[in-house]
Amino acid sequence: MASDEHSVTVRKVEPSSNPVQDEDLDQYGEELSGLTIVDVDVHVDDTLMFMLDYMEGHFRKRMETVLQADFKGEPGNSLRNLIAHIAWLGSSYDKPPRAKLATKEDLVSRMEKGIIDYSILFPSELLPVGYLPEPEWAAALATAYNQYMVDAYQNLDGVKIAIVVAPQHPVRAAEEIDRHAAHPDVVSVCVPDVGVNPPIGDEKYWPIFTAAARHDLPISFHGIEALIHDNYPLRVAHFHTLMQVNSMGFPFTSMLQIMSVVCAGIPIRFPNLKFAILEAGLTWMPFIMYRLDAAYLRYRTEMPALEKKPSDYIRDWYIGTHELEALPRRGDLAKLIDLYQGHNTTMWASDWPHLERDLIAGFMRYDMDETLRRKILGENALRFFGLKPRK
Amino acid sequence: MTPEKQPTRRSRSQRRIFVAPLNDFPPGTRMEVQVGRVLIAVFNVGGDFFALFGRCPHQSAPLSRGRLQGTVICNADTCWETQWAHEGEVLVCPGHGMEYDIRSGKAFGYDLKLRTYDVVVENGQVFLLT
Numbered sequence: 001m002a003s004d005e006h007s008v009t010v011r012k013v014e015p016s017s018n019p020v021q022d023e024d025l026d027q028y029g030e031e032l033s034g035l036t037i038v039d040v041d042v043h044v045d046d047t048l049m050f051m052l053d054y055m056e057g058h059f060r061k062r063m064e065t066v067l068q069a070d071f072k073g074e075p076g077n078s079l080r081n082l083i084a085h086i087a088w089l090g091s092s093y094d095k096p097p098r099a100k101l102a103t104k105e106d107l108v109s110r111m112e113k114g115i116i117d118y119s120i121l122f123p124s125e126l127l128p129v130g131y132l133p134e135p136e137w138a139a140a141l142a143t144a145y146n147q148y149m150v151d152a153y154q155n156l157d158g159v160k161i162a163i164v165v166a167p168q169h170p171v172r173a174a175e176e177i178d179r180h181a182a183h184p185d186v187v188s189v190c191v192p193d194v195g196v197n198p199p200i201g202d203e204k205y206w207p208i209f210t211a212a213a214r215h216d217l218p219i220s221f222h223g224i225e226a227l228i229h230d231n232y233p234l235r236v237a238h239f240h241t242l243m244q245v246n247s248m249g250f251p252f253t254s255m256l257q258i259m260s261v262v263c264a265g266i267p268i269r270f271p272n273l274k275f276a277i278l279e280a281g282l283t284w285m286p287f288i289m290y291r292l293d294a295a296y297l298r299y300r301t302e303m304p305a306l307e308k309k310p311s312d313y314i315r316d317w318y319i320g321t322h323e324l325e326a327l328p329r330r331g332d333l334a335k336l337i338d339l340y341q342g343h344n345t346t347m348w349a350s351d352w353p354h355l356e357r358d359l360i361a362g363f364m365r366y367d368m369d370e371t372l373r374r375k376i377l378g379e380n381a382l383r384f385f386g387l388k389p390r391k
Numbered sequence: 392m393t394p395e396k397q398p399t400r401r402s403r404s405q406r407r408i409f410v411a412p413l414n415d416f417p418p419g420t421r422m423e424v425q426v427g428r429v430l431i432a433v434f435n436v437g438g439d440f441f442a443l444f445g446r447c448p449h450q451s452a453p454l455s456r457g458r459l460q461g462t463v464i465c466n467a468d469t470c471w472e473t474q475w476a477h478e479g480e481v482l483v484c485p486g487h488g489m490e491y492d493i494r495s496g497k498a499f500g501y502d503l504k505l506r507t508y509d510v511v512v513e514n515g516q517v518f519l520l521t
């Protein structure tokens with residue numbers, strides 16, 4: 001970056017047909033070099049067509065049928081597009097331009113900049129898997145996705161994978177965990193938490209927690225807009241615009257799932273199991289912690305298994321920064337983290353390369369002491385995912 | 392809303408920065424000018440030049456790379472009906488889509504205005520005044 005106040009450079013530029021992605025990293029390269037950087041929420045092109053070869057029998061036939069579908073000229077290979085076509089297609093007038101899905105080459109070249117130590121890959125296409133009505137189909141998709149991801153993305157420098165499970169089929173979910181847990185590049189179990197009904201603390205899902213605890217694999221809850229899910233919680237049935245569904249949907253789902261897990265006593269039954277919440281922002285964390293504490297005072301006897309107040313459990317949850325809220329003052333993020341006691345649990349997440357991804361400038365603009373910055377940018381994530389420092 | 396304050400930052404004498412020969416900067420094109428640490432986006436829209444602070448206040452994406460299109464408006468002038476307006480004069484941030492009026496630098500839907508700069512054309516040459 002030119003720093004001499006008088007230096008002038010002029011260059012001709014073209015409008016970007018894809019949202020700007022990586023220049024932010026270059027811009028902060030110097031400041032970040034030497035620090036451990038883990039991007040805990042990264043997505044690659046995992047559209048359904050890649051899963052075809054991993055499916056057999058009637059599921060393969062069904063996938064072929066899905067891939068032939070045509071929605072307004074777009075191939076039916078995207079579950080997300082399919083859903084968006086039904087609901088809010090065009091409501092943003094294509095601003096900013098649609099984010100391109102990242103190929104393996106895109107990911108590798110982002111890693112080759114040498115700034116990011118680890119990228120943790122989370123599903124895109126299968127995030128809505130939790131609200132597919134048929135458990136067997138949902139489980140078949142998860143199985144195909146996981147095998148595809150392991151085959152395609154293993155042994156890449158700094159790239160790690162979160163396998164996905166279909167929560168509505170806990171037995172198959174546990175089998176998926178057993179199948180992949182020993183793989184050195186599999187670092188977490190992603191539970192897509194939207195549409196999961198009853199909430200995820202329900203005893204029905206305990207086989208998932210049992211399997212994850214058995215293999216010491218942390219659980220990551222990852223949300224999605226849930227474009228067509230009408231009623232869980234505060235979705236299409238309540239709001240008419242995508243903005244409302246999106247902004248409330250993620251944190252409400254997260255709060256609901258945290259509450260469900262804690263009140264079911266899961267942290268006591270599975271004391272070593274680690275949890276993270278991704279893609280829900282941060283500002284609601286103090287709310288759910290201390291709101292539950294207030295009610296706990298009166299209703300503790302409803303959940304006699306708890307040995308501490310709810311916030312004492314919730315502050316152990318890890319949380320990804322994306323979609324980072326733009327707080328008014330530069331000191332506000334550190335204050336917020338103080339409030340939910342998240343110094344050792346907050347992890348930088350970009351959501352690259354999705355439309356709503358955070359550029360790193362969004363995080364770097366906040367003032368905080370260097371210890372906290374280092375923890376958020378990488379050290380906390382190393383601990384959560386059990387990764388070795390690379391710098 | 393509070394009345395708009397006029398900043399008094401123009402106390403220093405203005406600096407003329409050569410951007411390009413007019414021939415190299417035709418309508419529909421844009422330039423990114425870096426002056427020290429400050430990035431400025433300069434546009435030729437149908438022969439009129441506009442220059443704005445070049446980094447989006449949201450997460451610093453380079454505004455010179457934004458597309459120019461229209462947007463939807465709804466206000467007393469439209470009798471509170473939603474209309475498509477300002478075609479070609481709304482700069483859309485290539486980061487996450489904040490929209491700016493290319494003429495005034497004002498962000499649509501935010502109480503926020505980007506700094507704008509004067510551009511002059513003299514003897515077939517385009518200059519930026521900072």
Ligand code: FES
Binds near residue numbers: 447450452484485489
């Ligand atoms: S950087 Fe401009 S809208 Fe995010």
